[in-house]
Amino acid sequence: MSLRIIIRCPHCKSRAVARSSQEKTATMREITYQCTDVECGYTYVTSLEIVRGLSPSGKPNTAVRVPMSQHIKERVMQQMLLPV
Numbered sequence: 001m002s003l004r005i006i007i008r009c010p011h012c013k014s015r016a017v018a019r020s021s022q023e024k025t026a027t028m029r030e031i032t033y034q035c036t037d038v039e040c041g042y043t044y045v046t047s048l049e050i051v052r053g054l055s056p057s058g059k060p061n062t063a064v065r066v067p068m069s070q071h072i073k074e075r076v077m078q079q080m081l082l083p084v
């Protein structure tokens with residue numbers, strides 16, 4: 001499943017389009033958006049950051065430090081504590 005995410009201008013609520021993107025770290029990227037309303041024309045920079053993982057990677061990069069979601073941690077702990 002994939003989602004199509006529409007970003008709107010915070011000023012006039014028109015659709016904004018990504019104009020450029022720059023990787024800052026392995027888990028954070030800055031994306032520059034421009035409002036499509038020519039009378040508004042607002043241009044702004046957003047950040048896209050991985051904030052938590054939901055399942056572990058099968059090819060983990062040891063330099064990537066992203067916490068696991070709390071409910072995943074609790075599920076793993078419950079599985080470890082179950083009698084075999």
Ligand SMILES: [Zn+2]
Pocket residue numbers: 009010011012013014035036037040041042
């Ligand atoms: Zn706008």
